[in-house]
Amino acid sequence: MEKTLIKLENIWKVYQLGKVELEILKGVSLQVSLGDFVALMGPSGSGKSTLLHVIGCLDTPSRGNVFLEGQDLSKLSEDEQALIRGKKIGFIFQQFNLLHNLNALENVMLPMIFQGISEVQRKEKAKELLESVGLGDRIMHKPSELSGGEQQRIAIARALANNPEIIVADEPTGNLDSKTGKKIMEILIDLHQNKKKTLVIVTHDPTVASYAHSLVNMKDGQIVSNHNTGKEYTWKENV
């Protein structure tokens, strides 16, 4: 029996725009097991990014409950949620979202500061992570001096800084050309297969989605299909 890591129960997200209520999520329920690889797909405005933010504890639902390892996130304070984001979740964004005044090494060290890890350990771990994504020789470069693919690799290293269980990625290849995007996906799939990370990815790209265990299709704030592909092969095998 697979252990349930994330459980969403009847999640609603409603925005009040003047007198109009905008329903982004309409009663979404979903389970993500430990070691799962979930791809969230759907047209723009279907609510997949909002759902990802709720899973990643970046946003709180208007109604419904989010459980992470059985703990109800909606009952936690802002600071407790911050702690969970720092420890258990690693984020990868379409826009990379690196701090531009810090170099690659400092960007990767940043999440560890908030966990109170010593500077020596931070530096060692950050170097190790940057080497693992193939940027060992560019650790002193600022994001502006690096290509999009390299920036996204820094972002992946940063997401792994506190050794989280879950990697949440919002269109991680959306801003990259297909060749660079493929490399990024190789790294992510490697994380899933060899490091046993749980992956939740929002994507438009069907090739990316085809490597997921679960394909969740969304439309108008609801899940229209959720099927386990049963696939368990690697990116490399497919090439």
Added chain:
Amino acid sequence: MIKEYFKISVKSLRTRPVRSWLTILGIVIGVFLIVSIVSLGEGIKTTIMKQLKMMGGDLIMVMPGEMSNMITSMAGGLKLSNEDIKAIEKADGVDVVVPTKYMAETMKYGGEKKLVFLYGIPFKNIDVFQSQVGWSLQEGRWPLPGKNELIVGNLVPEEVFPGMRIETMATISGRDFKVVGILKSLGSKQDDQQIGIDLEIYEKITGEREGAAFVMATIKNGYNADQVAENIKNKLEETRKKRKGEDASPFSVITSEKITGIVGSVMGIIQLAVFAFASIGIIVGGIGIMNTMYTSVHERTREIGILKAIGATNRNITSLFLVESGIIGLIGGVGGTGLGILIAKILEYYGQLHPLFYIEASVSPFIILFGLGFSFLVGCIAGFLPARQASKLKPVDALRYE
């Protein structure tokens, strides 16, 4: 943790150098004002107090007019009468009475004619000036009573009659005088430009036989200054009662101790006022910091979102922005304190080169600590509201911000 915040803050300040330096400049100006003005004020106070200390503690001054408008009564030419002087002499405990008269008079020296500040004092009592007022010679000798001799302030040969030497002759009202002594500086430009002659001769050449501008009295051994001052007051009031019908002019009797006290408290009030105004400078600088920090929070909304996404708590964000505004305040404080001390010292140096004004910069450790501490505090307070606003942002909203 603070070390990391410090590093991140310095980095983010350096990405906006112009704005950071302008904000720092605002604080620098405020702190500079406080440090320089307070240092100079303290120095002026010390100088005045030193001058007052030259006056012995056993001297009593009797002046015409009310104490509250001393300057107007002196400028208005109010005088003590000969009768008053006699009354002071009769008061119990009074030892020597020294009347002083003065007026502007033309003096000729080395073919030059100038209006000088001339005073007449009894040269036979010049020891009172030596022991109680702190007079000492820079050059020459003390003048003798009844002789046509001049004693001049140290600025007379420097500025009034440049090149004046002792043992040379000057002419006042057609009478020839010998310059016999030059006094050491008494600590004020006005005092050091005066020229003194024996009171008897002063009365002869000016025709002023009645009264005196002010009178100094020394105290007999075993008497207390305040008690003798009281006796003088009573005697003067008695003479005034006898002359009923005539306009009884007011007078003031003060001991040197009292003067020191009054001057001290007046200087204290002035310093406090100056301090308060200069503090406003720092507060204006603080508003500058607040403005910069609000702009910074606005610009870095997305950055705040990223920090929150990777695990920063609200407190982390608040601290980060507080450290940043604190650094602005502290750098401004260091710069302002340094600049303030520098300017005060330059003024002091200038003052010593050209004895235009005897100024001394007294830089106390208190004012340095105050300059640094206050500017840091203002920085933190000014940063508090922007920092709190930054920390309250929701991560997802902050990330979505373009």
